[in-house]
Amino acid sequence: MVALNQPQSDHRRAFQQLKTRLHRQMVDSIDLSKAGELGPDEFRKQMQALASHLASRSELSDRDRDAMVRELMDEVYGFGPLQELMNDPTVSDVLVNGADTVFVERNGLLERTDVRFADDDHLLNFIQRLVGQAGRRIDEVSPMVDAKLPDGSRLHAVIPPLALRGPTLSIRRFKNRIVQFEDMVRVGTLAPEMADFLVAAVKSRQNIVLSGGTGAGKTTILNNLSRFIPLAERVVTIEETAELQLQQPDVVGLETRVPNVEGKGVISQRDLLRNTLRMRPDRIIVGEARGGEVLEMLQAMNTGHDGSMSTLHANDTRDALHRLELMIALSGAELPTRVARQYIAAAIQLFVHVARLSTGERKVMRISELTGVVDGEFQLEDIYVFRSAGIDERGKLIGSFYATGHEPVALRRMAARGIELDPGLFTARELKTGGEYKPAN
Structure with missing residues (x-):
């Protein structure tokens, strides 16, 4: 009773x-x-x-x-005790820290719920059922798993003995509707001039790397950018867990494979990248660069696959450059620092840094252009930046986007492909956000 x-x-x-x-x-x-x-x-x-x-x-x-x-x-x-949370369109993440502790993220902020599991056994059985539906396994031999659920959501679970306080579960919700640039400009994630520049960069086949922390919105922006890839181009995507939702008719989606019970059968992003080059791609999109596959990605960007894109975890655009250097070293290629930097500078034109701030808001903090290497140092020029001025009494961020006044070298490459941008987009000034936005055709 x-x-x-x-x-x-x-x-x-x-x-x-x-x-x-x-x-x-x-x-x-x-x-x-x-x-x-x-x-x-x-x-x-x-x-x-x-x-x-x-x-x-x-x-x-x-x-x-x-x-x-x-x-x-x-x-x-369904999702057992979590079903109500999974039905809530405002919930972006469901985080279970144990049978009695369930958090959700709404609008970029975490809040605790009153959802409970009966006990750790109930939670463990629930995790095993979800993992089984995804064709994976989790037990004491394999106590950690990443999987994609039937609705497209991404699941990560860790159980004892690795999880000291009982089974833990994280679910990144799948969104049926991709947040569009129009929405992002309206809520102030970026300014209209920044959106116009990024749209032109994609159409003119600039190589772009998006950086940021977990949940900052890198994949959301990558999905947005993919909207502007011409329909006639062939795109190959490479991901550890499929999240990209490209709209083009000629898209090949590839996903890595984890090892089986015997520790065999693993297919890494690096393996997929090597094979991708034989699939006649016009562009290659790597969902997230994590390790040695960066070398193959840069080779592709340098050898006729202009307009390729990827994301990586970093604290800023310059930190993203250092991460790329580190990942080249992880590939096993013993390249001198000077050569590795020249290789990166020849491959990538633009860096976009996204952040989720303490208020829960997401902002494109910086769009930077890598113009080359001089005296062994990267020449990274900011085109647009966001400058924060604090938080108001309502808990909202105070700040503005600014054009720095740097006129991108990329404009010449855009003009060569028949894409002209008004130089006034780059005049040093404060940029306005909000209101309706329509991407240029």
């Missing part, structure tokens, strides 16, 4: 414990041989009837009984 006079947290725990017992009774009662005979719709109806019958035998209020039936069905077909 779930006592209704208990504190809310105790009530939720008792509810989940009862649900776990009823769920086990459902599993014991299921005749899986009938599933194929009845068909999925009829079998689901019978499961619903069984859940209603079991819930009616428990001393629950009408409201709790309805909730019990709903959550029992979620345990079988």
